[in-house]
Amino acid sequence: MEGKEQVKAYAEADFSQANAQFSRLFRSAFPEFRGEGRILDLGCGPGHILRDFALNFPGCTCLGIDGSQAMLDQGLAHVVQPNTSSVTLQCSCLPFTDDCRTWQVILTNSLLHHLADPGHLWQTIIKCAAPGALVMVMDLLRPCSEQAAAALVKKYSGQEPQVLQDDFYHSLLAAYRVEEVREQIREQGLDLQCSKVSDRHLAAWGRISP
């Protein structure tokens, strides 16, 4: 996501509901997590989710990577705050294979449907995850029709700028169904579960084998 108007609209939009849902899902999937270690956010965008993790888990080292410097630039001011975990944002594209097998937590929200090859996400997770790492993937869920997609856009982003509404519509139609994500996970030999978690989201989560 590099377009100036698109990036600005995304960074200014209110995704607090979806971001809170991501944090809730993480806490309910991994109640034992005490906030230590290294957290990697793939396709972090402006870094809102990573900022929430840094605030809630002050003992971590957090890295967000995103292929768009323009998106990262929108986020820096929000993320770097005192009394939080250390947060670094870095411009890198998937597949990302730095620091292999050293990340205790891998997060990603709303990236999967952007990738030309969804395998790049799962392969990155496999390469980066430390043994026993916690993985939380959330993404949009493809609706059953274009009409259903248009209804979701109207319901959730009818007040947002047109560029954001268009983006949401196209993203919904580019997203996967639960069965498709389960198949991607199975193909990669990962042990993650995947479910519908709202009328427009799915999530996949689990632990990487120790």
Ligand SMILES: C[S@@+](CC[C@H](N)C(=O)[O-])C[C@H]1O[C@@H](n2cnc3c(N)ncnc32)[C@H](O)[C@@H]1O
């Ligand atoms: C819809 S935004 C989600 C941003 C953030 N995760 C959030 O929840 O707000 C998708 C992000 O994925 C990034 N992206 C798309 N393809 C990518 C790739 N191959 N490698 C890294 N980042 C990518 C885009 O630049 C964009 O910032």
